Amino acid sequence: MRRFKRTLAAVALATTVMAGTAGWAVGGEQTVVTGPPAGAAAAWRADGSLHRPLPDPATASPAGVARFFATLDDRQQQELAARHPLIVGNFDGAPLPLRYAANRRAVGAERDLQRARAADPALPAHERERAGERAGRCARLLAPGRQILAFDPRGRGRLAEVHGDLAAARRTAVVVPGSDIDLDSFDRTKDHYGTPAGMARSLLAETARQAPGTPTAVIAWAGYTTPVGVGLDAATGRLAESGAEQLDRFLSGLAALAPAAPPALFCHSYGSVLCGLAVHGLDGSEVADLVVLGSPGMRADSAADLHTGARIWATRRNGADWIGKVPNVRLFGLGHGADPTSAGFGARTVPSDGSHGHSDYFTPGTASLRSFAAITLGTPAGARQPRTAHRRTPGKPIGEDRSAIYRDGHDRPR
Template identity: 80%
Template sequence: MRRFKRTLVAAALTTTVMAGTAGWAVGGEQTAVTGPPAGAAAWRADHFLHRPLPDPATATPREVARFFAVLDDTRRHDLAARHPLVVGNLDGTPIPLRYEANRLALTAERERERARAADRLLPAHERERAGELAGRYERLLAPGRQILAFDPRGRGQLAEVYGDWAAARRTAVVVPGSDIDLASFDRTKDRFGTPAGMARSLLAEMTRQAPDTPAAVIAWAGYTTPVGVGLDAATGRLAEAGAARLDRFLAGLSALAPAAPPAVFCHSYGSVVCGLAARGLDGAEVADVVALGSPGMRADSASALHTGARVWATRRNAADWIGRVPHLRLFGLGHGADPTSPDFGARLVPSDGAHGHSDYFAPGTGSLRHFAEIALGTYAAVS
C-alpha cells in the first residue's frame, strides 16, 4: 500500500514537474492530424489513367512504389500536378517526385495566403497571420530545399531531406518532441532543438567523420506534437497517432530500397513516438533507434520494443530537466521506464559536453560525435 501511494504521488507529480520546468507553459489539448493526405477524395475519384489510383488510406507503401514504378515520367508529372498534396505525402512515391509535388503544393498555399493577406475584407489579425504563412512558405520554396512532406492541416507538418538521399550509403531520420510544427521546424532560436537544426548538424558531423561516404538525413516533423507541457505531453495519445504515421513513413523509405536502412534519432516526446513505432520494425527498415532527452518509450525494457533494430539511450546531462520527470506509467500518465537505466537494457550513448534538454546535437558534443558514429555504422567507436 505504501508503494502504491508513492506511485500515485509520482503520477500526480509528473505533469506538475514538467509544467513547472524551464518556464514552459502548460499546453492545451491538441487534435491529432491522422488518416490519408489532404485531397485523398479527389485523388480516388480521378480516373484519367483509366484505372483506380492506389487508395492513400489502404494501399501499402510497397504497393504505391509498384504503382509508380510502371508509370512513365509524363504520367508521374501529371499526377503530381493534379494532386500535389497527395503525391507529396504518399509514402512509397519516388522521392524526387515528392519534392516536385510539394513545391507545387507550397506554391499554391503561398499564393492563397498572399491573396488573404491582401484581402481588406478580412480582419487585420487574419491578414497578418496570412502574411506570416505566405512568408514561411516562401522560405520553404528557396532553391535547394528538398521538402519530402508538407501538410498544411492543423499546425502544419513537414519533412525535409538534407543531402542526396538517392546517392546516400548511410542515412538517418530525426524525430522531434513537443512544440514542433510548421512554424518552429527551422526556427533560429534553440536551433539544435529543432528538427532542421538537428538534421543539419548530424549530417555535417557524418560528413566530417566520413567525407567519402555519401550520407543524408531527414528531419521528420510528420505528426501532431504536444504544445507546452501538460496532459498531452504526459500521455501517449498523440504519440500513438504519431507512431502510426512514422511507421508508414519508414516503410515508405524501405519500399524505395535505400542503400542502408536509417538510424532513427528520437528526441524527448519523439522517443515516446519511436518507442510505439519500433514494435514490429525489422532491421531492413530501421538499423538503429536512438532515444535522447527521453521521458520513456512506453516499454519496460529494450527487448519489450520487439524490434530488430539496435536500441540506444543517450545519457542525460545534469542540466537536462527531463531527468526530474518521474519514470512511471499509471492510469495513462507517464511513459514508463527510464531508457538509460541498466535494467532497461539499451546500449548507452555518452553525452559529454551537452548542456540542457536541447543541446545533444550541438557541434563539439560527445553525443553528436557518437550519433554520427551510429548513423555511419561505426559502432565500436561508441564507448
C-alpha cells in the first residue's frame, strides 16, 4: 500500500511538472489535426483532368504516391500543384521540388488570408492582431531559400522544413520537437535552440564543420499536434500516438525517395514519447539511429522493448534539465515510463557537457551537439555502449551488441 501511494504521488507530480520545450503554464486539451483538409481532399478527388482517379491522400502509400507522380510529365505535375497546393505540398512520396513549390503557394495563400483578416474592421481587435502576427510568420516562411516540405494552417499550424539539399544528401537527420511547438513557435527567436528550426540549423552547421565534404540535410519536422504547457496532454500518450502515425508516414515518404542512407531521428522531450511509438517494429531501413534528449520516457521499459533495428541513444544534462525531476512512472495512462538514460534501459549514452537546461542540447559548443552531428554522419567516436550487460539489440545474441561499434569508438557505417 505504501508503494502504491508513492506511485500515485509520483503520477500527481508528473502531471504538474511535465511539459515540453518552453513554459510552465497550465495547458488545455488540444484538438488533434490529422489527415488532409476536407475541402482540399474533396477537390482533389473530384479532379478529372488526367482522366483517371488520383491517389487518395488519406489512404495512398508514399511508395504508391511516388509511382503515380513518376507517370506524369512536368506540366501535369505543376498543374496539379497549382490547383491543389495543400494536397501536393503534404503528399509524402511526391517529388521534393514539387512539394516545395506547392507549399510556397499554400503559405502565400495563408499569408494573404491573414492579412485580409488583420485589416477587417468587423473583427475584434485581438483577432486582427493575431491575424497580423500569423501573416508575418507566413511571410518569413516565404523568404528566399526556405524549403517548406509540409504546411497545414489548420488549428495551431503544422509544418516541416528542409535545411540543406535533401535530394543530394548522403546523410540525413530529422528533428522532432516536444510541447508548445506550432506555426507560431517553429522558428521563434526566443529559446532559439529549443525550436525545431533552430535545432536543425545548428545540427546542419555542425555536420558541415565536422565533415565539410559530406552532403547532409536536416529536416525540422513539426508535423503533429503538440501539448501546450502542463496538463494531461503532456502527461499522457494521446497526442504522441496520433503523431506517431503521422511520423511513420513521413518516414515512409523519405524512404520512397531512395536516400543514400536512412536518417537519424532526434527527438526532444515529449517528442521522444512520440518517437518511441513511431519506431516500434521498424527494421532500421527507415531510421538508422534514434536519439532522445531531455526525455520523460518512451512508453517502453527498455530499448529492447522498442523492437526496432534502429540504434537507440539517450542524453540528459543531470542537475540542469528539469525533466529529470519528472518521475519515471506509468500508471492509469499517466506518465511515460522508464528513464531512457538509466543503466537498465540499455540505450547508448551521449555526453551533454556544456548544455545548461532543457532546450540547450543543440547549442553550438556543447558535447551533445558534437555527438549529434557525429551520429548523423555515422562517426560517433565519443558515444558509449549501453551500460547494462543483459540488454541486447533485438535479433542478436547476448554479447554481440558491440558489432556496430569499431574498436576506435566509431559507429560502423550502414
